[in-house]
Amino acid sequence: xxxxxxxxxxxxxxxxxxxxxxxxxxxxxxxxxxxxxxxxxxxxxxxxxxxxxxxxxxxxxxxxxxxxxxxxxxxxxxxxxxxxxxxxxxxxxxxxxxxxxxxxxxxxxxxxx
Amino acid sequence: xxxxxxxxxxxxxxxxxxxxxxxxxxxxxxxxxxxxxxxxxxxxxxxxxxxxxxxxxxxxxxxxxxxxxxxxxxxxxxxxxxxxxxxxxxxxxxxxxxxxxxxxxxxxxxxxxxxxxxxxxxxxxxxxxxxxxxxxxxxxxxxxxxxxxxxxxxxxxxxxxxxxxxxxxxxxxxxxxxxxxxxxxxxxxxxxxxxxxxxxxxxxxxxxxxxxxxxxxxxxxxxxxxxxxxxxxxxxxxxxxxxxxxxxxxxxxxxxxxxxxxxxxxxxxxxxxxxxxxxxxxxxxxxxxxxxxxxxxxxxxxxxxxxxxxxxxxxxxxxxxxxxxxxxxxxxxxxxxxxxxxxxxxxxxxxxxxxxxxxxxxxxxxxxxxxxxxxxxxxxxxxxxxxxxxxxxxxxxxxxxxxxxxxxxxxxxxxxxxxxxxxxxxxxxxxxxxxxxxxxxxxxxxxxxxxxxxxxxxxxxxxxxxxxxxxxxxxxxxxxxxxxxxxxxxxxxxxx
Numbered sequence: 001x002x003x004x005x006x007x008x009x010x011x012x013x014x015x016x017x018x019x020x021x022x023x024x025x026x027x028x029x030x031x032x033x034x035x036x037x038x039x040x041x042x043x044x045x046x047x048x049x050x051x052x053x054x055x056x057x058x059x060x061x062x063x064x065x066x067x068x069x070x071x072x073x074x075x076x077x078x079x080x081x082x083x084x085x086x087x088x089x090x091x092x093x094x095x096x097x098x099x100x101x102x103x104x105x106x107x108x109x110x111x112x113x
Numbered sequence: 114x115x116x117x118x119x120x121x122x123x124x125x126x127x128x129x130x131x132x133x134x135x136x137x138x139x140x141x142x143x144x145x146x147x148x149x150x151x152x153x154x155x156x157x158x159x160x161x162x163x164x165x166x167x168x169x170x171x172x173x174x175x176x177x178x179x180x181x182x183x184x185x186x187x188x189x190x191x192x193x194x195x196x197x198x199x200x201x202x203x204x205x206x207x208x209x210x211x212x213x214x215x216x217x218x219x220x221x222x223x224x225x226x227x228x229x230x231x232x233x234x235x236x237x238x239x240x241x242x243x244x245x246x247x248x249x250x251x252x253x254x255x256x257x258x259x260x261x262x263x264x265x266x267x268x269x270x271x272x273x274x275x276x277x278x279x280x281x282x283x284x285x286x287x288x289x290x291x292x293x294x295x296x297x298x299x300x301x302x303x304x305x306x307x308x309x310x311x312x313x314x315x316x317x318x319x320x321x322x323x324x325x326x327x328x329x330x331x332x333x334x335x336x337x338x339x340x341x342x343x344x345x346x347x348x349x350x351x352x353x354x355x356x357x358x359x360x361x362x363x364x365x366x367x368x369x370x371x372x373x374x375x376x377x378x379x380x381x382x383x384x385x386x387x388x389x390x391x392x393x394x395x396x397x398x399x400x401x402x403x404x405x406x407x408x409x410x411x412x413x414x415x416x417x418x419x420x421x422x423x424x425x426x427x428x429x430x431x432x433x434x435x436x437x438x439x440x441x442x443x444x445x446x447x448x449x450x451x452x453x454x455x456x457x458x459x460x461x462x463x464x465x466x467x468x469x470x471x472x473x474x475x476x477x478x479x480x481x482x483x484x485x486x487x488x489x490x491x492x493x494x495x496x497x498x499x500x501x502x503x504x505x506x507x508x509x510x511x512x513x514x515x516x517x518x519x520x521x522x523x524x525x526x527x528x529x530x531x532x533x534x535x536x537x538x539x540x541x542x543x544x545x546x547x548x549x550x551x552x553x554x555x556x557x558x559x560x561x562x563x564x565x566x567x568x569x570x571x572x573x574x575x576x577x578x579x580x581x582x583x584x585x586x587x588x589x590x591x592x593x594x595x596x597x598x599x600x601x602x603x604x605x606x607x608x609x
Contacts, residue, residue, distance in 0.1 A: 028262065035270060
């Protein structure tokens, strides 16, 4: 087993925890936290895979110091995903705020009537 | 036709620009937006007719590639027409940011119809999801807010699943292009397709569809059914054109979706929910054939927009005008009937042509099941038409003795829009005369008549006892996992 696969194991565990949480949550707030955990796990997978070729800063130069650089492409793309995840979280929090006026506990069993 | 990259870039981004400008000067920008939509609709219609295809790179060399082809143009045309119908019919009742959101939505849809790489599709689908979220919450009561919450959390999770699939595919091939996806990375493909299916609202992933359509405003439901669900169809069609295993799996998923959702629609007693289930079933048919998926989705989207717009009589402000509104009521009911018949596939309507194309392109076994499901669709729409006529309180007497002043109703913008669109639905039925061979006409008529008979036999069932609407959030959120597992099982072991 190579070391890249071993590095991915904690992230996969984090992903499973998030999925378990979102499928077993009893209230809106639990779902929000679980979604954030899955979001973090996805981002970590991207970063780990980008860093598999090397971990130095990707700067173009003739100095051999920067030869072993990490792949900048997935990192640039995951920035967008971070922003989108943040936007989703904030919209969901807004909804939770509005719904909490009528049902302060925000439990699904109260809301799904 | 035009080949300049600048033109296609502006075609993509003009609607969103107009939408954001419309937040500053709403009344001034609205006519410009309508003219833009008309222009895009005309251009796409011309491009469909001559079979035009082009592609361009945003930011020239090394940029992101977009391609406008047979997948893009029909869906773009359908989205523009749906928006025009909704803007025309609900002009007075639109809340003050409705059309701005719709224009921003059109840009997101154009990107998802034309994008060639997975990340652009991801961003476009997320933007579509945000716009749809605002449209669902437009009604602004607790239930619609909760529906919007369910949609957003389900869509967000589905898109994260999609991203995990994308990164796996990237690890294998080193690019994000659809063309470079390989069948070697089977789990990645399953995750990607499960995410897309959730956005398209197909099969178990589409459980959110009926809840939301039945409770949203009718203008929001019209836009959602006409445009938003199409966003997932184009990438799925692109994926399954290139890869044989995906195309075969889509036949399984499409047939399951068509049958199960049609059954739910037969037993559903609420009209809005029945339309939602029927939408799931029809989009399931659409993905059966990658070649005609987009045309079928376009026809279905336009018909569903008309259906949701005419499902209920709009409330008039002055009550004494009810006696004069006979003719516009008749036009509403007639449009509802024509759009329903087009979805069922009556000869000489648009639905008949697209159904013929689709049936000619799918495997024999799938065709048999598709015929069964179209029988059930006929049953659903027999009930819907019957209910609509009953609810409208129109009698033959009022039709035969019209008030002369009511003739002016014919020249109201709403009546003109509805009449034109229903006439165009019929006129489209004459565009491909090769479809009218006797066996084909016989099949569709038999499905229609048998469906109506079947309706009389299920009309008396007390279905509330055994068909419960699916409203639990966990069911909606967990569906993509189930579908991903199903796809994985199919691709690895069953190999259908």
